[in-house]
């Protein structure tokens with residue numbers, strides 16, 4: 001009899017109906033599902049502690065026997081079970097305590113050699129061992145790291161141990177259950193990894209920490225490799241979608257003269273990072289596939305210019321370009337930015353030297369703006385002009401994606417602030433032709449994470465700001481300095497400047513851990529009634545309707561208010577050049593990269609700008625001081641990742657990091673290796689059909705990704 005990993009469990013091991021039903025509910029159905037139910041932790045039981053070496057607040061493994069067990073009820077009616085344990089070497093008696101563990105008093109083995117592992121607490125000069133794990137043992141020391149499984153509903157740790165070790169393992173060892181490799185063997189060799197079978201067996205009972213690490217590395221690599229393959233296949237599909245329905249754009253040879261001439265029309269010199277990104281994009285156009293690229297760059301790094309350069313070759317070939325931003329204000333801002341660059345070029349006869357092919361009337365590209373608020377005749381005109389190729393560049397909001405907006409020949413779609421933009425929209429864009437696609441994002445995330453989150457795109461990074469940018473003076477402020485800061489803000493307002501005040505909450509909350517945090521509503525009242533009664537103050541938060549928010553942002557931009565008190569909704573890139581002050585309350589509540597995003601709201605004009613970080617009383621550590629010394633968004637994101645894990649990196653939640661079980665996203669080197677291997681595999685053109693286990697894994701991952 002032979003089984004595969006996908007054989008239902010109940011065909012392979014003895015299993016009660018009740019258990020099988022429960023496991024099914026928990027998605028453990030096949031042999032593989034149970035094999036991938038790995039221990040939650042391991043204990044090194046070869047190392048025993050004797051009485052004199054017990055360490056408080058740590059786990060200790062002891063040998064000995066229980067000599068009595070009894071129940072106790074505390075004064076506040078807590079039920080405890082206590083037992084007396086005699087440690088083997090010292091013969092000293094220790095107390096063990098279980099909290100709310102019913103029935104342990106009935107099953108605890110008395111007067112038998114046992115091994116226990118427990119955290120030791122020192123209370124009133126007495127050692128007590130808390131909720132020990134108990135195992136009877138006969139032999140001498142046990143070898144290796146003893147696996148501890150998690151309980152699942154009523155299914156005990158012990159059940160998992162027995163089924164995996166006593167029923168599945170023998171069948172794996174004698175070959176009844178076959179575990180083929182998913183990762184092609186030559187990659188396992190290249191990166192010094194184990195076979196899948198060895199890795200799985202090891203994870204259930206590692207010999208030592210080294211082999212545990214190796215097994216974890218193996219499965220982590222497998223996970224990342226499969227994930228990268230899925231991304232790369234998806235990228236290929238997107239890249240070739242155009243060729244398939246024959247609407248794709250033909251390759252455009254790179255014309256360095258043209259781009260140089262365009263640079264010459266600018267009032268500044270592009271940064272190296274900008275030049276490299278432009279080059280990468282123009283190289284994409286030379287290929288016979290459609291571009292799928294992400295442009296990442298901090299606020300102010302000059303993404304708009306890169307976008308314009310990306311548009312040029314497409315425009316000159318006579319194709320149309322769409323530019324989409326998440327809100328009307330942002331779209332307008334982009335529209336103005338782009339029109340300015342094009343106008344400068346026009347005025348210096350750039351489009352006379354490089355005329356647009358197939359253009360029926362104008363030499364210069366004509367632009368239009370479209371959003372939900374553009375209706376009626378105006379909208380009809382735009383629709384008509386788009387279809388007849390009278391408009392070359394359409395800038396706007398999601399309104400562009402609507403079905404009745406039809407392009408004559410869309411060649412490139414650019415999306416700003418990508419984290420608001422989903423895969424679905426991307427597909428809608430594809431349906432409007434099969435354009436080259438460029439996403440722009442002001443969320444600097446470490447490269448390794450970008451590979452995971454945006455693996456279906458190529459990556460260009462603007463890692464430098466144009467020279468001469470003012471740095472925003474940033475200071476962590478203590479409560480005693482608050483008055484001084486408020487005075488300073490008032491002086492700035494007197495000089496005609498404006499200020500943002502960010503609070504972590506919308507309404508005041510009495511919930512635990514939130515009492516000290518300021519809310520937008522409370523702060524608005526405090527500032528407008530007590531601190532700045534003579535100033536005009538507005539309030540902005542996520543519970544308001546998008547229209548209301550846009551209105552307030554617009555009014556603030558037009559200087560109708562001096563101070564804007566807001567929650568984190570102010571993050572997205574609205575440009576208010578006159579705002580020079582950013583105050584952030586409860587700053588420790590935010591990740592560094594998010595604080596950096598807030599800070600990016602000021603310093604956009606010519607005036608010197610300031611960022612003040614206030615924190616609650618309980619805040620102690622030094623994390624915030626990184627804001628005073630670092631202005632690089634990528635560095636701050638790396639720091640976030642080190643200090644508080646990847647969840648803290650601003651924008652990461654929205655970008656959809658897939659669910660990974662084994663891989664550690666902090667390990668950039670491993671991620672790069674997996675990507676490299678996946679690219680090598682694809683380049684080798686080996687058909688997936690000759691690697692069936694890999695094919696299955698890829699299909700499974702695809703389903704997973706889609707359902708997210």
Ligand code: ADP
Nearest residue numbers: 268269270271298299300301302303304305466
């Ligand atoms: P982003 O969209 O990346 O936040 P923008 O494209 O809005 O940044 O650029 C910010 C400002 O910097 C704009 O006023 C732009 O004209 C200007 N700028 C862009 N590139 C350069 C450069 N190389 N040198 C000087 N100023 C630049």
Ligand code: MG
Nearest residue numbers: 303304416573
């Ligand atoms: Mg921008």
